[in-house]
Amino acid sequence: MASSATIFSGSIPQLYDHYGEGLLFGPYAADLVRRLSGLTEGHLLETAAGTGIVTRALAQALPAGVEIVATDLNQPMLEHAAAKPDMGCVRCQQADALALPFPDRAFDVVVCQFGIMFFPDRAAGMREARRVLKPGGRFLFSVWDRLAENPVTAAAVSGLAERYPSHPSWFMERTPHGYHAPETIRADLRKAGFADAAIETVRLTGHAANAGSVAKMMCQGSPMRGEIDALDPGGLDAATGAAAAAVAVRFGDGPLTVPLQALVIETAA
Numbered sequence: 001m002a003s004s005a006t007i008f009s010g011s012i013p014q015l016y017d018h019y020g021e022g023l024l025f026g027p028y029a030a031d032l033v034r035r036l037s038g039l040t041e042g043h044l045l046e047t048a049a050g051t052g053i054v055t056r057a058l059a060q061a062l063p064a065g066v067e068i069v070a071t072d073l074n075q076p077m078l079e080h081a082a083a084k085p086d087m088g089c090v091r092c093q094q095a096d097a098l099a100l101p102f103p104d105r106a107f108d109v110v111v112c113q114f115g116i117m118f119f120p121d122r123a124a125g126m127r128e129a130r131r132v133l134k135p136g137g138r139f140l141f142s143v144w145d146r147l148a149e150n151p152v153t154a155a156a157v158s159g160l161a162e163r164y165p166s167h168p169s170w171f172m173e174r175t176p177h178g179y180h181a182p183e184t185i186r187a188d189l190r191k192a193g194f195a196d197a198a199i200e201t202v203r204l205t206g207h208a209a210n211a212g213s214v215a216k217m218m219c220q221g222s223p224m225r226g227e228i229d230a231l232d233p234g235g236l237d238a239a240t241g242a243a244a245a246a247v248a249v250r251f252g253d254g255p256l257t258v259p260l261q262a263l264v265i266e267t268a269a
Contacts, residue, residue, distance in 0.1 A: 013080040015221030017051035019213050023152070025050075027204040028113060028142055028262060029057040035140060035266070041065035042108030045132060047097040047125070048072055048115020052081025052090075058111075059090050069107075071095035097125045105134045112141040114262075117179040126192035133269035139194070142264045143185070145201065147177040149261040152206070152247060156218045159246025160239060164231060171224040180263060189267060197267035203259065210254030215244035 032054060036044075040063055049055050049070040058068055068090045072078045075094050082092040095101055097112070098121060110129040119125040129139050147154050157170050179185070182199045189197050208214045218224060219240040228239045251258060 012221055012223075012225060013051050013074075013077045015217060016077075017053065017080060017221075019208070019217030019221055021053050023206045023208045023214060023217060023258070024260065025053045025114065026057075027206055027260060028202070028264075029054040031202060031204065031264065032111060032113060032140060032142070033057045033061045035264075036062065036109065036111075039066055039109065043067045043106060044069070044109040044111065045100075045102070045107040046070045047095070047100070047110065047112045047129065048118065049081055049092075050074075050077050050115070052078075052084050052087065052092075054111065054113045055081055055090055055092075056084050056086055060086050064089065067091075069093060069102075071097070071100070073097065098128060100128045100132055102132045104131055105137075106132050107137060108134055109138045109140070111139075114142055114144060114176065116141050117143055117175055117177075122179065123188040123191040126189055126194065130193050130269050135269055137269045138266060139268065140264070140266045142202075142262050143179050144177045145180045145261040145263055147173045150177065150259075151250060152208075152214055152256070152258040152260075153177065153218065155247045155250040156215055156243040159215070159243040160219070160228075162246070163239060163242040167231060171222065171227050172218060175223075182263070185263070185265060189265075194267045194269070197265050200264045200266075201261065202264050203261050206258045206260050208254065208256040208258070211244045211248035211251065211256065212240075213254075214247045214256065214258075215240045219243050 044066055046055055049072045055070040070090050070092045073096050078092050078094055110133055116122055153172055157172050228236050
């Protein structure tokens with residue numbers, strides 16, 4: 001059963017995709033594609049594919065000899081991904097990354113961009129990735145670095161914290177930015193059976209039209225929407241405005257260019 005931290009339904013997929021690609025996810029999708037530029041054939045699995053931002057970039061860049069299967073736990077996100085242009089060569093399939101419906105040693109590459117933080121058992125998800133990888137197959141995934149290293153998200157969270165001072169923590173800090181310690185990641189990989197990993201800090205740049213679009217993505221295009229609705233029924237627009245005001249103080253109203261920092265991890269079966 002999906003937890004509140006993994007529910008992306010209603011209008012969330014559209015907002016997540018529309019506002020999030022340039023701001024957060026597209027730059028790292030391009031980085032991942034670059035890392036796989038030498039792949040000319042084989043089978044690639046993407047877990048936690050979301051709205052297909054990475055999937056589409058892979059489909060556009062990799063040759064036809066690479067068969068791509070994109071999976072996600074959330075059917076609305078996957079349906080949004082499947083409807084995108086240039087996805088005709090991709091097989092989209094709903095699947096739980098902790099219990100993949102594929103045989104052992106079925107894939108040459110498994111990728112997961114900004115998804116592992118959502119897994120209720122991260123080592124189990126990594127173990128499944130290893131199970132479906134062929135011997136020597138590559139496993140690439142990314143996680144956001146700490147909130148303090150991603151100031152646009154930190155600014156939005158600070159705006160919400162100022163509006164709701166008694167709320168102890170926010171989804172963005174607990175989940176997307178809650179799994180970044182290299183020693184913890186390495187320990188989970190060892191539990192999953194991976195021997196070692198290269199962990200690289202990658203600094204890129206995101207873009208947004210204005211502070212309001214940043215706030216709309218984070219407050220209305222993520223599970224933080226449910227958190228706000230539960231805390232302040234009817235207050236979603238005001239909460240979004242508070243987050244936008246805090247982003248504008250830090251970056252101006254727009255257009256925005258913002259620094260991003262994530263960890264990109266690569267290991268092999």
